Amino acid sequence: MRAVGQGRAGSLTIGHNSSVSAGNLRATILAWQKDYPEVDFENVETDREALLAGLDNGEIDIAILIGEASHNGYRRELFWSERVLVALPSSHPLAERELIHWTDLRGERFLLSATGPGPEIRDMLLGRLSVAGMQPDVRMHRSSRETILGVLGDGLGLTVICEGSTGARYPDVVYRPIHSEQGPMLVGYSGYWYDNNGNPALQRFLKFIKTRHALFFNIHTNTIE
Known part of the structure; x- marks a missing residue:
């Protein structure tokens, strides 16, 4: 249970609207799965509207999209280009x-x-x-x-x-x-998520993204170790 609370286990669903045959998205997903094999990971590829709807209903923890989408309460950060x-x-x-x-x-x-x-x-x-x-x-x-x-x-x-x-x-x-x-x-790839999503695995993934891509943004969730 402690591992789940720290985001080292549990589940994480990432949505994207681009290919993962090469590039940073593929490399990031593979590195995450290697570092956190105990997290039940699912990636969903579909169009932008379906991914944003998935964020709204909680089916997706984070969407990584090409370009920009209207915010509507989402948190958005540019991850890479x-x-x-x-x-x-x-x-x-x-x-x-x-x-x-x-x-x-x-x-x-x-x-x-x-x-x-x-x-x-x-x-x-x-x-x-x-x-x-x-x-x-x-x-x-x-x-x-x-x-x-x-x-x-x-x-x-x-x-x-x-x-x-x-x-x-x-x-x-x-x-x-x-x-x-x-x-x-x-072209920029941005992450979209809700700050009130309390999934520890999402917090862990955001920390992983920050470190891997040398980014600077605040994670407004519980502190993880």
Whole structure:
């Protein structure tokens, strides 16, 4: 019982709307499970609205989301940032470049999933590529990002992903980082939780995140040792 009260046992549910094939989210989850194997851990991948609803009804202890969501009483802290990349057919002329600028992507067709971070990436594309009243060609599909990546090699279009999705490889598809005028394009991953969630395992996880990523924020819950 003492281990549960200290957050070294018990249960913890983390929600996310991004891939864990690579990147900081994957590394953080694996390191947490290695350090705290007695915590019954569950991770839930679904879209932003479902994750926020899970926070509201207590099914999820913490959601780690790409971009920003309206607060509505949630506690929000930026955990880390990762690069944004374009996935394109290896036969595409841009595949010969080491990096891609936003201006290089004007006139291209983009295929995005209607779930996960797809809507957030669509908003990013609209903000970056809309010029003089013309909007980019963005097609939203009711399929997973993995399915979209699986068909890109046939030359159907491009897609934009975060670094956490680059752990999986697909036939005739390459990844190239996107740069803006200021350098590599980055997207933030933020944690959302309720301060009144008294789960000791959540407190322990937040302390773990703070230490691992050298962050500075207060944990407004019971002190854990």
